[in-house]
Amino acid sequence: MKDNSHYTLIQALANMLIGKQIDTKTITKSLELICNTFSFECGLVYEADQYNQFNLIENYSLNDIKLCNSFNACEIKSDFQNQLAHQEIIYLDKNKDYKSCEIDFMNIFSAKSLLGISVVDEYFNNYGFILFLNTTCSKVDFSDSELKTLAIVLSMLEKYLGIRIHRNKVLFTQTALEGIINHTGIDIYIIDFYTYDILYVNESMAAPYGGVSQFSNHKCWQILFPGQTSPCEFCPQENLIDENGNSTGVYTWNYQRPFDGAWFRVFSTAFRWVDGRLAHLVSSADITDNKKNEELIEYMANYDVLTGLPNRRMLIEECKNRIDNAKEDEQGYVIFFDIDGFKVINDNYGHDAGDEFLVKLGDFFSSIPLLKNSVYRNGGDEFVAVIGGDITKDNIRNLINFIHNRFKKPWNLKNGSVYCNTSVGIACYPEDGNNAEELINKADQAMYQIKKSGGAGICFGYQLIKK
Template sequence: MICKAFSFDGALVYEADQAHDFNLMERHLLHEFPLCETFAINSIDPEFRSHMAKSVVTSIDKKEDNTTGERQLLETLSATHVTAFSVVDENARIFGLIVFLKTGSGKALLDEDHKRISVLLAMLGRYIGVRVYQNKISFAKNSLESILDNTGIDIYVNDFHTHKVLWVNKSMAAPYGGPSAFLGKVCWQVLFPGQDGPCEFCPQKNLLDEDGNPSKVYIWDYQRPFDGSWFRVFSAAFRWVDGRLAHVVSSADITDNKRNEELIEYLANFDSLTGLPNRRKLINDCTILIDHIQNRGNGYLLFFDLDGFKAINDNYGHDSGDEFLIQLGEFFLGIPMLKNRMYRHGGDEFVALINGSVMKDNIRSLVNFIHERFKKPWPLKKGNVFCNTSVGVACYPEDGNTSEELIRKADHAMYEIKKKGGAGICFYEEIEAFDSPANNPVLLQKS
């Protein structure tokens, strides 16, 4: 109606995007002519932009003496006349533009026409301005949700007190049936069907300060029960759009990280050849064992050193030596008394930790059983080999209160057996009883 009443060739609505470019969103043309689909607002003279933002309705005719900015707008729109209404925000920034234009040499507008158009555009501008602003908000909302849906992080928000889900992103909702399965429902009913109350591990108590206000982000790890996946979870309290207190939960899948951590942990604590725990884990486990049995029992540390292992390497090669060590580790693990208690200390040295209601006679019986096996050949790919082992034993708490002290004394006792020909067992206390270092220069040097 406005185009026909005032002989305009067309009417256009431009909306600004996040890059401050104006994009043609709506059009009404009385006849076809070239259109400017998009243009950068910053390409227009800044002084003229300020004028448009303040004047609201702007009228420009090519026949008149125009400013730089006015000429730029006419050239951009390929028009001979432009009447425009600017949609501005609270900071006087233009985010919408309603344009009526002429492209030919039609009759000029009268002053009375300008007044009527200004009144009409003021009314039309308020209507379209609201729509443009809603589009801007919708665009921002959709952009934000798109970002949140594609970050690789699962997110949901629930009411802090009722626990009803207020919002959820697609990646979080996908395994449970989509957003509709979450929204308006209590979080634990969706995540843990059949559960009738808040999760025991829910960190909400850590999200508020003593005055009941949101505090810092709380970080924790969680394993999903139905598929075993691991997540690094970030929880925080904040105010929702309506002012209520809400709880946002975001999580990143760290299953691969956990597996890598487990692999690193395994490599740090287990011998790559035999698969037995290594010296590092021995020290840690022995310390834990001492703390556990302190004042409530005793424990034994058995130090095994092979007799004649060098000959296997020399005669058959190091591959055969490795083959023998693997076979020996499997033999040790097959003994019930040593299962989950055997360690490779390094080279051809092994250590066992034994605690509980075990007597020294039980330890001697165990070592005798082991020596009986060593009397038989060990079958390898290149032939049968014979070997034996010397065993030193340190007792807790009699011989020491630390893992290093017990290892050192068990090693000392094992060395005594080596001096006497090997293939035997010696408790550390037996050294001090009949072969004190003060009276034995060899032991004194070893100590």
């Protein structure tokens, strides 16, 4: 082919490949032009996907020949891949003596001769191939002038295709990152820092609200809190930037979703969005199960499992709180109940009956208006009540008389009826003590004094016999 023909081909391709919009028709026309000019049977364009599979994207064939639609990168030895990536143009002919890796490469395409170029990135990674083949007979050797022209036109086509391959590379990366973001178990959304317009939301965040499409062209509160007309009062944005508008780092807070009660640990931070604007990134992890476990642990630490009443730990804490918040001249009472004859119930009816009786007793104490939400199980068959306000000792005596009258009646259990009574000791704040432990101990001593004298009675702290 004459030099002016070379120039005409180069000029024709240059005119076809102007622009950044990659057009399949243009590529196919380019392949046709090169095939006709240099007598190739077919021209092929392969591009790699995210699975390292090279797929046939465009082709042009002069004859009806079987084409290789795809092949995996692992079918090409790594050393030869590196050679292809760095070589300006490669020309292989089966009539010549080649290494096995080069023969294997031609066999992928059933080629007798092959000329082509790799489409590579800036790190010389292979992302595609532009190949021209002969499958029925080998092509005669190209002149230096022809090879030079082929190197130019293939380089032009490679650069044209490089735009699409770079775009696909970005798409693969974006898809991979979105896959990671959507499967981390973390909900993420991003809003404009000042307008609250939603800029991005991942699938797990969007799912409970109807999907990602529901967030488009909305402000965050319009989706998260339908009917709301302004930013949330609890929004932590003031904690995310300093006086110069710079990010202060990650701010962590807890949030309970109103429509289903789910709990989230939320991480908020300010950063610059892709267009330079200040944005607020909100990510959150579902901690509902953790919250439930925390609540269970807290419940077990503060409540009696059998009766459901608050335990001694809560008794001391609540007694302390009442003392700390007591008004001037306010009186308070710690009432200590110990069951007379409880051991007989266990011995005669078994421990299940004893547990059943304790549950009934807890319910009974809690049903008395004066003791409601003020009764604690101290342990065993001991119950303690903490009450205060405008209550006199006479009121307390009337209360205990009511309780003793109930104990005169039988307690009906599954396995029979039982009779018992209770010894009651009472400590008065502030005369019997100024802290929880002092008052509980004084009430315990008063109860024990009644217990020693036969039980079924009441004793105030001031009635204790001094030793």
